[in-house]
Amino acid sequence: MLRVHDLTRRFGRLTALDRVSFEVAEATIHGLIGPNGSGKTTFFNLATGFLQPNAGKVFWGDREVTGLAPHHISRLGIARTFQNTSNFANLTLRDNLVVASRNRVQTSVLHRMLHLGSARSEEADHGRTADAILERFGIGHLAHTIAADLPGGTQKILGVAIALATGPRLLMLDEPLAGLNPAEKVQLMDILRSIRAEGLTLLLIEHDMKAIMQACDRITVLSYGTLLAEGSPAEISRDPATIKAYLGTEAA
C-alpha cells in the first residue's frame, strides 16, 4: 500500500536517507527501527510531505504521491504522529478529536455555513466518533480536560487517538511508546493490534524492542540512512548486521 523506491534525502553533506526502498503491506504492523540518527524520522517526513526528497519516489497504492503537501497526503488516508506531542494544547481532548474527525468531512463550506441538516448531523457524527475513540483509548473520563493539563504519557496516547480520528488507512506513529508507563504501553499496543485487526495498517518507529518484536508482522532496519535489513521479527532478531548495528551503539 505504501511503497518507496530509492528514496534519498540529503542535508548539506549528510545523506540522511540513501536510496531506501521498501513496501508496507496492507493490514500489517510494520516496524521501522534503527539506531539514533539512522533516518527514521526523515523517512516519515518524506512519506508524509513534510520534507521533499532529493531523489526517489513515494507511491500510495498505484498512485505516485512524491512531493505532495502534507494536507494532501493526509486527505489520501495517511495519518501520522510526531515524536513530541501531536495535539491542540488549549483544546479539550474531545474537541481535539472532533477537529481531527472534521478532517474527513465531505460537506461543502457553504452547506455548513447555512447550517443545513446534513452538516448538523455530521457534527453529531464527529462528536460520536470522538466519544467512541476516547473510550477505546481508555481516556473517556478525561473528555473535558484541556490537553495541556494531561501528563506526558496521556498526551502521547491522545496523539494516536487524534491520528485515528482522521479516519486513515495508514497510521504512522513516531515512537508512540516513549514516555508511557508499562501499563500504558501494554494498553496502547493492544489497541494498535485491534486497529490492525480492523484492516488498518500501522507503521511504527519504536525503540522498545520487546514491543516491536511482539507486535510487528514485518520490520525494516535502517542504519546511517541505508536499509540494513528487512524481515519478520524472528529474522531480524538473528540478523548479524542488525545485531552489530545495535551492539555498536550500545557499546559507544
Ligand SMILES: Nc1ncnc2c1ncn2[C@@H]1O[C@H](COP(=O)(O)OP(=O)(O)OP(=O)(O)O)[C@@H](O)[C@H]1O
Ligand atoms: N532538518 C535537518 N537538518 C539537518 N540535519 C538533519 C535534519 N533532520 C535530520 N537531520 C540529520 O539526519 C540524520 C537522520 O536523522 P533522523 O531524525 O531522521 O534520525 P532518526 O533515525 O529518526 O533518529 P532518532 O531515533 O534519534 O529520532 C541525523 O544525522 C540528523 O542529525
